[in-house]
Amino acid sequence: MATLGAPKKHKVTIVGSGNWGTTMSKLVAENVKENPNLFDQTVRMWVYEEDVTIPKESRHYDPGSETANKPQKLSQLINTIHENVKYLPNITLPPNVVADPDVVSSVKDSTILVFVLPHQFIPRVCDQLKGHIVPYARAICCTKGVDVGESGIRLMSETIGMRLSIYCGALSGANIASEIAQEKYSETTVAYDPPPMDSRAPTPSGSPTSSQVDLISPSKPIPSARSARLKALPSEYPPLSHENVRKLFHRPYFHVRIVDDVAGVSLGGALKNIIALAAGFVDGLGWGDNAKAAVMRVGILEMVAFGKAFFEDSVKTSTFTEESCGVADVITSCMGGRNFRCAKKATATGKSIFDIEREDLNGQKLQGTSTAYEVHEFLKSQGIEQDYPLFTAVYNILEGNVKPEQIPDLIEPKFDGTGAKR
Ligand SMILES: NC(=O)C1=CN([C@@H]2O[C@H](COP(=O)(O)OP(=O)(O)OC[C@H]3O[C@@H](n4cnc5c(N)ncnc54)[C@H](O)[C@@H]3O)[C@@H](O)[C@H]2O)C=CC1
Ligand SMILES: O=C(CO)COP(=O)(O)O
8 A cells, every 4th residue: 555655644633522532532643643654643633612620639730820720721721731621531642632722723734534522513513614624534423413404314424524525434332431541442333435536536736527526425315415525535645545544543442343334333323322311211210230131122123223214225234233333332331321320310319311411421411312302303203203112212201201110111012903013
């Protein structure tokens, strides 16, 4: 592979700086250092700016300092102490992670954009980026969620790809960020399958001919995605082959498997968050591990059925069963994820999960709650809520229409008297 001779290197921006976003910056920054022939040595991380006071329990808290107990800009703090004290405390970031509060300047000249924002912020941030990114940039979406609108349901990778007219793959797996930040072993799945054009591109100044422009591969419910056009990656850059994409993410403690099923990888990450809420609801009742396993089983069936029903052109069942982004992520999320923990506490205390998110997560965001609403809106628009009883039960619990105690009855298959299952 002619990467050694490539005169240009890929600049990487991490778009997001929460718990997972900051962890991603750390591991990507470690990898660019180990691959100087492929990647620029600085990794920029876009920080949604806020004022942060260093907590008293932080190792960086110095009562004698003039900034003690005073709010400081999060981006400046990260660049000074190399730690995100709010979203990833006690983890030292490599010095080549540079925080930037300006989203437009953070992506300047970057050919690789790694999106790691809570999914509700993706459309707006993409709109801010429109016209400011390198037209032949490639993206990887690490966000877990779906985008539901009048035109149907989209993967977040499709939303990014369509809004920015670039190719967007996906990274998802059984990946509790704090464990990975501490360099404890885990696996992940990367779906990266752009049209085969990145190794036959013209120079950056040349405009691509029609043979050098391909379509973003669409999934079924989004006809508008078919009109999104890709610009070829200029030949001065190392090709973004699977091998080179793997070099960006794989660490001794973070093992990457690459597949081509962007829909399967994205849906696994999004839908498991609804299942994790259900697991938390039953665990909060003190019902134990068998109850949790029961909702996980039904949830996995609904996840696979959903993928097959609405993304049938692309999704593969094996992605859910064999890769980290499927059953494995359901398991880890139902043991220790934020959605699980907050749902469990909500049931155990009788408080609203939205209050618990605000009180306990210090600005971190649950994705399962909004995903449950979005998936319900989509199922309702199709008139098929009853085909997804667990997803529907979670929505109805969040809405206060039913109680967690009703889950067993709600997910029990119904028979119509003729022996047929409804
Ligand atoms: N934390 C984890 O263990 C994992 C998270 N993920 C996924 O990664 C995505 C990002 O999650 P985290 O990095 O954990 O974030 P987080 O939940 O820790 O933090 C929330 C982030 O949102 C930012 N934010 C708040 N308001 C904003 C706005 N108006 N516009 C833009 N950004 C705003 C905050 O500054 C903060 O960076 C989610 O989809 C999540 O499901 C995926 C795997 C693991
Ligand atoms: O996605 C995750 C683990 O793979 C993290 O899940 P939570 O957002 O529920 O913490």
